[in-house]
Amino acid sequence: MPHSKREIVLKCARQLFEQDGFHATGIDRILEKSGVAKMTLYNNFGSKDQLIAEVLSRSSHTHIERMKEYILIASSDPYEQILAVFVALGDRFQDPEFCGCMFQAAIAEFPDFDSEPAKAALAHHQRIIEVFFKLCTDANLSNVDQLSRKLALLASGSSCIARQTKTRQPADDALFIAEILLERASISVPTPV
Amino acid sequence: MPHSKREIVLKCARQLFEQDGFHATGIDRILEKSGVAKMTLYNNFGSKDQLIAEVLSRSSHTHIERMKEYILIASSDPYEQILAVFVALGDRFQDPEFCGCMFQAAIAEFPDFDSEPAKAALAHHQRIIEVFFKLCTDANLSNVDQLSRKLALLASGSSCIARQTKTRQPADDALFIAEILLERASISVPTPV
DNA sequence: GAACAAAAAGACAGAACGGTCTATTCTATT
DNA sequence: AATAGAATAGACCGTTCTGTCTTTTTGTTC
Numbered sequence: 001m002p003h004s005k006r007e008i009v010l011k012c013a014r015q016l017f018e019q020d021g022f023h024a025t026g027i028d029r030i031l032e033k034s035g036v037a038k039m040t041l042y043n044n045f046g047s048k049d050q051l052i053a054e055v056l057s058r059s060s061h062t063h064i065e066r067m068k069e070y071i072l073i074a075s076s077d078p079y080e081q082i083l084a085v086f087v088a089l090g091d092r093f094q095d096p097e098f099c100g101c102m103f104q105a106a107i108a109e110f111p112d113f114d115s116e117p118a119k120a121a122l123a124h125h126q127r128i129i130e131v132f133f134k135l136c137t138d139a140n141l142s143n144v145d146q147l148s149r150k151l152a153l154l155a156s157g158s159s160c161i162a163r164q165t166k167t168r169q170p171a172d173d174a175l176f177i178a179e180i181l182l183e184r185a186s187i188s189v190p191t192p193v
Numbered sequence: 194m195p196h197s198k199r200e201i202v203l204k205c206a207r208q209l210f211e212q213d214g215f216h217a218t219g220i221d222r223i224l225e226k227s228g229v230a231k232m233t234l235y236n237n238f239g240s241k242d243q244l245i246a247e248v249l250s251r252s253s254h255t256h257i258e259r260m261k262e263y264i265l266i267a268s269s270d271p272y273e274q275i276l277a278v279f280v281a282l283g284d285r286f287q288d289p290e291f292c293g294c295m296f297q298a299a300i301a302e303f304p305d306f307d308s309e310p311a312k313a314a315l316a317h318h319q320r321i322i323e324v325f326f327k328l329c330t331d332a333n334l335s336n337v338d339q340l341s342r343k344l345a346l347l348a349s350g351s352s353c354i355a356r357q358t359k360t361r362q363p364a365d366d367a368l369f370i371a372e373i374l375l376e377r378a379s380i381s382v383p384t385p386v
Numbered sequence: 387g388a389a390c391a392a393a394a395a396g397a398c399a400g401a402a403c404g405g406t407c408t409a410t411t412c413t414a415t416t
Numbered sequence: 417a418a419t420a421g422a423a424t425a426g427a428c429c430g431t432t433c434t435g436t437c438t439t440t441t442t443g444t445t446c
Contacts, residue, residue, distance in 0.1 A: 157350020
């Protein structure tokens with residue numbers, strides 16, 4: 001059942017957490033928005049922290065899946081796919097519903113990295129790096145470790161700025177820089193004959 | 194008087210906000226840590242939000258002042274001073290007291306940009322861009338607007354990653370990228386004879 | 387129609403929240 | 417020594433917080 005109570009709560013909670021933050025969003029507002037009884041929420045998720053962690057985990061997989069679909073449509077060349085990531089980011093930033101990266105907010109609001117929400121958010125960042133790592137490897141670029149880390153830094157930086165500007169400009173800026181990095185990484189180590 | 198109650202409250206509040214976040218830090222914990230009566234706090238700051246805004250505003254000026262001192266000692270060449278910014282960032286990231294950039298956290302926790310805390314945090318980001326802008330101008334670089342924006346993106350990105358890693362690596366990565374950007378910006382528009 | 391589980395509804399707990407108020411004490415300055 | 421302003425302790429307000437509990441309703445399946 002696609003519209004189970006569980007899914008409704010997850011969707012409403014996600015929206016409220018994105019809009020207002022995690023601590024600023026009370027359980028009661030999630031109940032009100034989702035039209036669900038309190039016990040339904042607690043039977044399904046156990047606690048607010050676990051609900052937050054589940055929201056983050058779901059959102060992570062959704063975002064990364066969409067991202068992968070986007071870059072597959074954009075190009076079949078991994079080099080171009082890396083750049084397409086930043087185009088996809090730009091699209092997200094100018095979406096009226098965009099309120100900033102949830103995972104950055106979660107890491108800011110949960111300084112205890114052993115907490116469930118923090119772990120879920122940290123896992124997302126790791127997945128982003130892995131996506132870049134794979135693309136860089138497929139594109140036969142040099143210094144894949146460093147490069148994927150730097151691309152992730154650009155993505156994080158642009159998301160951070162976009163929370164304020166809500167325009168695609170930070171993504172365009174990051175794309176510009178990424179192009180330079182890729183250019184460098186593709187010529188410095190020539191492919192063996 | 195350097196150790197007035199006001200200053201004590203500001204210092205304690207800053208530490209707690211940095212460690213635990215703004216919403217997660219209650220007034221009572223600030224009172225306990227600073228050993229100050231509740232009315233003293235409210236007579237001095239009016240409300241929690243105003244206290245937060247004041248903490249942010251003070252921290253902004255402190256950080257930027259220290260940054261400027263740092264880069265002045267590092268070099269007299271504005272080109273090198275830009276790079277020194279990222280060295281300074283690296284020093285901060287590996288400081289045991291570093292818990293992530295307060296201003297990013299504030300913007301995440303206060304989505305209403307008309308709120309006092311958000312305004313204080315946004316002002317900080319603007320000041321960072323202005324610092325880069327002035328340095329880029331002094332260094333006779335091209336496309337100063339875009340360039341300073343991109344340097345600020347690198348700074349934000351590295352701060353964002355450093356919240357997790359707590360190492361200087363994100364700053365080093367950003368420095369590496371900044372060097373490339375500056376190199377490009379210094380050769381693309383040759384100085385007229 | 388009986389039986390069952392899921393969900394609703396809402397009272398309730400206990401603590402913490404931001405913030406106010408009063409009455410008292412401390413500490414300068416004159 | 418008198419006075420004014422700052423700071424104190426702590427009771428108190430109403431609200432909100434997460435989370436628990438019980439009772440009733442609903443919907444589904446034998």
